[in-house]
Amino acid sequence: MSEVQRLLRPDLRGRTAYGAPQLDVPVCLNTNESSYPVPEVVIRAVLDALEADLSSLNRYPDREFTDLRKALTAYVERQAGVAVTPEQVWAGNGSNEVLSHIVQAFGGPGRIALGFTPSYSMHPIIAETLGTTWVDGLREAETFDLTVAAAADQARAHDPSIVFLCSPNNPTGTALPFDVIGAVLEAAPNAVVVVDEAYAEFARPGTPSALSLLADHERLVVTRTMSKAFAFAGGRLGYLVASEELVDALRLVRLPYHLSTPTQTIARVALEHAELMLSTVEAIKAERDRIVRELASLGATPVESDANFVLFGGLPDEKATWQALLDRGILVRDVGIRHHLRVTAGTPAETTRFLEAMTELAPTHV
Numbered sequence: 439m440s441e442v443q444r445l446l447r448p449d450l451r452g453r454t455a456y457g458a459p460q461l462d463v464p465v466c467l468n469t470n471e472s473s474y475p476v477p478e479v480v481i482r483a484v485l486d487a488l489e490a491d492l493s494s495l496n497r498y499p500d501r502e503f504t505d506l507r508k509a510l511t512a513y514v515e516r517q518a519g520v521a522v523t524p525e526q527v528w529a530g531n532g533s534n535e536v537l538s539h540i541v542q543a544f545g546g547p548g549r550i551a552l553g554f555t556p557s558y559s560m561h562p563i564i565a566e567t568l569g570t571t572w573v574d575g576l577r578e579a580e581t582f583d584l585t586v587a588a589a590a591d592q593a594r595a596h597d598p599s600i601v602f603l604c605s606p607n608n609p610t611g612t613a614l615p616f617d618v619i620g621a622v623l624e625a626a627p628n629a630v631v632v633v634d635e636a637y638a639e640f641a642r643p644g645t646p647s648a649l650s651l652l653a654d655h656e657r658l659v660v661t662r663t664m665s666k667a668f669a670f671a672g673g674r675l676g677y678l679v680a681s682e683e684l685v686d687a688l689r690l691v692r693l694p695y696h697l698s699t700p701t702q703t704i705a706r707v708a709l710e711h712a713e714l715m716l717s718t719v720e721a722i723k724a725e726r727d728r729i730v731r732e733l734a735s736l737g738a739t740p741v742e743s744d745a746n747f748v749l750f751g752g753l754p755d756e757k758a759t760w761q762a763l764l765d766r767g768i769l770v771r772d773v774g775i776r777h778h779l780r781v782t783a784g785t786p787a788e789t790t791r792f793l794e795a796m797t798e799l800a801p802t803h804v
């Protein structure tokens with residue numbers, strides 16, 4: 439054992455770091471980013487606002503990110519039609535950071551976090567690296583569905599301190615049956631229940647948001663991000679909405695001044711241009727639905743999606759298909775589910791390149 443391994447926390451030894459490949463390829467459809475660049479108008483507005491900031495970089499940023507909170511509050515109210523106060527909103531450098539704040543405050547040694555696999559791979563990583571015991575709850579084997587009864591039974595059995603739900607779920611793409619949330623809140627009375635809604639803006643019409651349940655549940659947290667529909671992954675801004683008391687508790691664990699002055703400014707200006715930043719969502723949804731249709735016609739088994747990506751099965755050897763796509767300049771994601779891959783819905787041209795490659799590969803790969 440090396441010196442460093444000997445000194446490392448025993449529960450971290452042998453772990454591998456999160457590692458979605460970052461390769462320089464023409465068609466990058468593996469991390470559910472937006473393929474559309476930031477609009478010129480927003481770039482100009484950001485540059486103007488940043489210029490005003492630069493002379494004050496000798497000072498720490500606003501620790502409570504007051505203006506950004508107000509902008510996020512207004513956006514959430516508009517997007518979801520739910521009344522919230524700025525004190526109910528919290529933000530971090532990506533929703534990964536706000537998820538880690540939740541685990542720091544409500545998980546930790548001797549406590550259990552429950553999630554339902556397959557789901558977002560960072561939920562167990564964040565829980566375990568912060569010393570929380572992870573329990574891998576299960577979905578239906580073939581369909582990846584999570585029924586109300588299965589979720590409630592598993593929540594009751596483990597008495598967790600945190601439950602992670604994800605809707606629309608990554609990597610499967612489908613929104614959770616809405617009743618699961620209420621059932622889990624009831625079955626796990628000692629848990630903070632997190633609904634990760636990173637992909638909410640892509641959901642099919644009529645899909646309710648867990649935000650609508652917040653008024654009645656102090657233990658419920660809804661996390662969201664500007665990385666996906668907002669086309670702002672590089673800006674690193676994720677946020678959550680919860681009860682004022684729960685949000686206040688997160689101030690105990692965050693590092694002071696965790697959101698830099700430029701981060702706060704860039705995100706706030708982007709939110710001022712929300713309509714423009716989100717103007718590609720319908721186009722992305724159209725490509726997503728096209729991917730589902732056309733992969734099905736090739737004999738693959740795509741899962742219906744409420745997100746900006748599609749999980750598809752029916753591949754005899756998913757690793758060979760992943761490589762064959764990469765050989766054609768197309769990077770998709772192997773999410774570790776046998777016979778399946780996940781592809782992000784990009785521009786129409788990117789979708790065409792992906793579907794043409796799949797058509798060429800289908801005779802031996804599907």
Ligand code: PMP
Pocket residue numbers: 469470531532533534535558604608634636637662663664665671674675676
């Ligand atoms: N939640 C889910 C379900 C995700 O898929 C992702 C990104 N892949 C995140 C959270 C984290 O996104 P970010 O940190 O960029 O906000």
